[in-house]
Amino acid sequence: MIFRINQSAGVPLYIQLMEQVKHAVELGALREGDQLPTIRKVAEELVINPNTVVRAYRELEHEGVLELKHGSGAFITEPSGKRAPLIAKAQAIVQSAIDRLAALGLTEEELRRIFESQLAQVRAEGRMEKQKG
Amino acid sequence: MIFRINQSAGVPLYIQLMEQVKHAVELGALREGDQLPTIRKVAEELVINPNTVVRAYRELEHEGVLELKHGSGAFITEPSGKRAPLIAKAQAIVQSAIDRLAALGLTEEELRRIFESQLAQVRAEGRMEKQKG
DNA sequence: CAAAGTGTACTATTCAAGTAATACACTACA
DNA sequence: TGTAGTGTATTACTTGAATAGTACACTTTG
Secondary structure (H helix, E strand, C coil): CCCCCCCCCCCCHHHHHHHHHHHHHHHCCCCCCCEECCHHHHHHHHCCCHHHHHHHHHHHHHCCCEEEECCCEEEECCCCCCCHHHHHHHHHHHHHHHHHHHHCCCEHHHHHHHHHHHHHHHHHCCCCECCCC | CCCCCCCCCCCCHHHHHHHHHHHHHHHCCCCCCCEECCHHHHHHHHCCCHHHHHHHHHHHHHCCCEEEECCCEEEECCCCCCCHHHHHHHHHHHHHHHHHHHHCCCEHHHHHHHHHHHHHHHHHCCCCECCCC
């Protein structure tokens, strides 16, 4: 598991970390029992404070995604679920769309704004699932 | 111009407002000379503090997107540019992708994570334009 | 058993976002 | 000319994110 964070995104770092772990689990890249990188190691690699990583891990534990074992490490507890193929399919769709958009010469910022705008549209129309399943 | 904000998104409200104005300009929905809703009106509609709106508008002014005219209002200064058709095309691509994804029964959160993950991918590979043009 | 590596627990501090309330200054318009 | 509606300015406060540093407790491994 390799984390990528964006310091200037406005989104709290611990949220970014949480999202990435969740995504890896949803995709099946992380499975039940897998060990996550150490709090200290993550903090060191990303040059952020260990407390920030602690916060992310602890919230994930609270949500039942992983388990923190005192003295030994953080381990995934949530089974990858049957949705993994669905997520993989969705990922393919997104990838092809982003590829086309990148080829058009769009900026990341422009792309983000378009994405948010369209998402808000779908949300407002109630066409988006609110809970898994 | 109608604003939509998401209080629980983690993204600062003034940033959300800025992004939406920029997007409207990029898309050509807002043109040079168009007046934006009043600071007080926006604050009232969204039930947020006027200072937050002021901040968004002021930063947009600083970026040259709009002009604040004391006593009269906020007006777009930036021409819509030749990129409008490009943005419109991009928007169509995104819309069709999101429609397909929504139909799959994906959650907004799942979709966001997939989007961020793929975007990070493209960014890391340097396949994304960094400046307009 | 000892040491290294892990998570846990504190306290203090800094910074940005957002709220709240008030007063002021300029402009458009009847 | 006045008044309503606009942006401007200021001060104070609350909250959450993130940093910084230190000490402690548990587990694994040699």
